Amino acid sequence: MQFPQIRMQSQMALIGINTTQGQQTIEQPKAQLSIQQPKADVQIDRRPPKLDIDQSQAWSDMGLYGPIEAAERNAQEGKQAWLQSLAKESQEGDQLMKIENGGNAIASIGKNNAYEPMKEFNVGWIPSHFAVKTSYEPGEINIRVQRNEPIINAQTQSPIINYQRGDIEIYLRQQNELQIDVEI
Known part of the structure; x- marks a missing residue:
């Protein structure tokens, strides 16, 4: 089935x-x-140095003078030369005045006036030691700086x-x- x-x-x-x-x-x-x-703020204060040089003594030692001093010296030397010449002429006059005493005064005066005296020569343009005077005053600088911060915007x-x-x-x-x- x-x-x-x-x-x-x-x-x-x-x-x-x-x-x-x-x-x-x-x-x-x-x-x-x-x-x-x-920018930073910078301030600078400055006092400059000072140098003084005085060479008037050196110029004077070399025979170079300023106009006022030269005039005074020339006047003094002229007066001195005039006084010496006056004294010499007075002495010669006295000798001539006493001619009767003898001594050949005219020949003596002629002999003295015939020759110029020997001149001395020396180097005159060398100034003396320490003739130039100097003084120095140092300068001064003062610097102040104020820095400024940056400005940042973000x-x-x-x-x-x-x-x-x-x-x-x-x-x-x-x-x-x-x-x-x-x-x-």
């Missing part, structure tokens, strides 16, 4: 998934920055963030099925 047979055939349901990726972009704008550096920028959501789609790709057959 034959028994009826049941045949079952099944098919599983299948699902499908479609995904769309999410997208994210981030941009960071640069910060706005401004920097200013004010403005930050927030990041720009764009986000696009992803998506998931779930669907039935294959329908489930059950088939039952009876065979005799």
Whole structure:
């Protein structure tokens, strides 16, 4: 005897998934920055040095005088020469006045006036030691500097963030099925 047979055939349901990726972009704008550096304040106080050179003694030692001193010296020397000449002429007059005493006064006076006296020669333009006097007063410099801080202005920028959501789609790709057959 034959028994009826049941045949079952099944098919599983299948699902499908479609995904769309999410997208994210981030941009960071640069910060706005401004920097200013004010100049430093500088003050300089200065007293210049002073150098005094007095060479009047050296010029005087070399026979070079200023106009006032030269006039005074020439006047003094002229007066002295006039007095010496006056004394000499007075002495010669006295000798001539006493000519009767003998002694040949005219020949003696002529002999004295015939020859000029020997002149002395010496180097006269060398000044004496320490004839040039100097004095020096050093100068002074005072520098004051006041530095100024930089002025910095920074403005930050927030990041720009764009986000696009992803998506998931779930669907039935294959329908489930059950088939039952009876065979005799």
